[in-house]
Amino acid sequence: MGITDRRAREKEQRRNDIIDAAERIFFIKGFEEATIDEVAELAELSKGTIYLYFKSKNDLALAINTRGQKKLMLLFRSMLPGCHSGFEKLEGIVRSYIDFFNVYPDYAKLALKFGPFHLDKADQTSMEYAHELENYYTLLFSVFDEGIKDGSINPQVDKKSVISFIWGSILGIMKLQQLGDHEILNRWLDIKAVNNFEYISKMMEQLIKR
Amino acid sequence: MGITDRRAREKEQRRNDIIDAAERIFFIKGFEEATIDEVAELAELSKGTIYLYFKSKNDLALAINTRGQKKLMLLFRSMLPGCHSGFEKLEGIVRSYIDFFNVYPDYAKLALKFGPFHLDKADQTSMEYAHELENYYTLLFSVFDEGIKDGSINPQVDKKSVISFIWGSILGIMKLQQLGDHEILNRWLDIKAVNNFEYISKMMEQLIKR
DNA sequence: ATAGTAAATGACTTATAGTCAGTAAATTAT
DNA sequence: ATAATTTACTGACTATAAGTCATTTACTAT
Numbered sequence: 402m403g404i405t406d407r408r409a410r411e412k413e414q415r416r417n418d419i420i421d422a423a424e425r426i427f428f429i430k431g432f433e434e435a436t437i438d439e440v441a442e443l444a445e446l447s448k449g450t451i452y453l454y455f456k457s458k459n460d461l462a463l464a465i466n467t468r469g470q471k472k473l474m475l476l477f478r479s480m481l482p483g484c485h486s487g488f489e490k491l492e493g494i495v496r497s498y499i500d501f502f503n504v505y506p507d508y509a510k511l512a513l514k515f516g517p518f519h520l521d522k523a524d525q526t527s528m529e530y531a532h533e534l535e536n537y538y539t540l541l542f543s544v545f546d547e548g549i550k551d552g553s554i555n556p557q558v559d560k561k562s563v564i565s566f567i568w569g570s571i572l573g574i575m576k577l578q579q580l581g582d583h584e585i586l587n588r589w590l591d592i593k594a595v596n597n598f599e600y601i602s603k604m605m606e607q608l609i610k611r
Numbered sequence: 612m613g614i615t616d617r618r619a620r621e622k623e624q625r626r627n628d629i630i631d632a633a634e635r636i637f638f639i640k641g642f643e644e645a646t647i648d649e650v651a652e653l654a655e656l657s658k659g660t661i662y663l664y665f666k667s668k669n670d671l672a673l674a675i676n677t678r679g680q681k682k683l684m685l686l687f688r689s690m691l692p693g694c695h696s697g698f699e700k701l702e703g704i705v706r707s708y709i710d711f712f713n714v715y716p717d718y719a720k721l722a723l724k725f726g727p728f729h730l731d732k733a734d735q736t737s738m739e740y741a742h743e744l745e746n747y748y749t750l751l752f753s754v755f756d757e758g759i760k761d762g763s764i765n766p767q768v769d770k771k772s773v774i775s776f777i778w779g780s781i782l783g784i785m786k787l788q789q790l791g792d793h794e795i796l797n798r799w800l801d802i803k804a805v806n807n808f809e810y811i812s813k814m815m816e817q818l819i820k821r
Numbered sequence: 822a823t824a825g826t827a828a829a830t831g832a833c834t835t836a837t838a839g840t841c842a843g844t845a846a847a848t849t850a851t
Numbered sequence: 852a853t854a855a856t857t858t859a860c861t862g863a864c865t866a867t868a869a870g871t872c873a874t875t876t877a878c879t880a881t
Contacts, residue, residue, distance in 0.1 A: 446861090447861045449861055
């Protein structure tokens with residue numbers, strides 16, 4: 402059925418156009434200040450149509466997050482072949498992660514805004530995000546296992562908890578970047594310095610290197 | 612002027628009553644879902660009165676955060692005398708911090724919700740928060756200096772950036788706790804484990820211990 | 822008592838997320 | 852080609868909640 406296919410393609414295209422518009426608006430004005438009417442106007446559609454494709458403003462934000470995750474995964478995939486051990490790969494991922502969110506702080510901002518969201522199996526946006534998340538963790542843990550096999554990572558450590566800790570630290574660094582223009586914090590802290598990879602690297606060596 | 616004093620006291624009391632009510636409502640329903648009308652009703656005041664004392668819903672949240680910071684400082688002050696070196700004190704502060712936000716996750720949730728807020732010198736709430744923040748960082752850095760003097764902390768490290776990194780990691784751990792009930796994250800990560808002090812402790816030893 | 826000041830009120834305005842009955846366009850059937 | 856049907860889109864409308872302000876009430880001083 403050629404027509405059914407074309408229709409599906411067109412629908413997907415529309416969906417993407419809407420995400421494009423939403424991304425522009427949300428990134429320029431910030432999530433709270435952005436309005437769906439503005440998104441609709443930029444996408445040259447009516448508000449009602451936006452809600453035909455996305456069930457809420459949050460849902461739209463989730464779709465943007467999914468994009469960010471996808472771009473991040475591409476970055477990982479392009480960087481990994483240059484690494485020679487599991488540990489190096491893990492370092493590469495962490496470094497790419499931090500770099501990515503420095504290059505695209507708007508993605509970081511939006512990603513951090515959302516707490517635990519309900520996973521809705523009937524919702525495309527929700528499922529796509531879940532899928533990217535699975536990809537991400539699958540990669541992370543397979544690289545970790547690789548490191549254990551090739552002897553670059555200490556097999557004694559508790560995988561789950563140590564990855565959680567490292568990952569948590571990175572989250573915190575992202576969060577800190579956002580507070581960077583705060584008058585008081587900036588006087589006391591050196592927020593830019595946190596970005597250089599030195600400390601994270603030391604931490605990872607200490608916690609997981611063989 | 613006894614009457615002027617009493618009036619000032621009563622005003623401060625009212626302000627506190629409003630914060631009490633807001634805290635109850637915000638913690639039960641969450642910041643977004645809570646309404647000022649509900650706060651007003653619980654405080655047995657009209658909505659207009661709330662806005663006489665606080666210039667916005669965000670301002671109210673900031674006042675609650677200030678309370679959290681004050682409670683935290685009390686915890687620090689009670690714990691510090693039991694420590695015998697600057698490094699131990701710093702560990703104690705970090706531990707208290709994490710414990711506090713485990714005991715009062717609502718304070719953590721609200722604190723993390725706010726990005727960089729504008730410091731408004733004409734606004735009591737804003738200034739009180741700024742003041743608590745100053746107290747906090749003053750303590751943190753004085754403890755660090757103490758550690759350098761008594762030889763428990765490596766004097767070579769760059770104070771500002773290393774504290775920023777440790778502090779950032781803690782932020783991330785707080786953030787991770789909030790994601791704890793997320794189905795996917797919970798399957799891959801061990802979010803509770805991050806809470807035990809082991810990793811942070813190792814990290815601090817690695818980064819700053821003499 | 823009366824004027825003057827400070828505190829409190831709640832109806833009103835404004836803004837925006839989300840809905841839905843109606844319209845238009847594309848597709849299929851006759 | 853035309854009608855019937857399905858699919859996509861529209862924008863006026865509803866609901867909700869933040870924030871305002873003219874008016875009222877309570878308190879203080881003379």
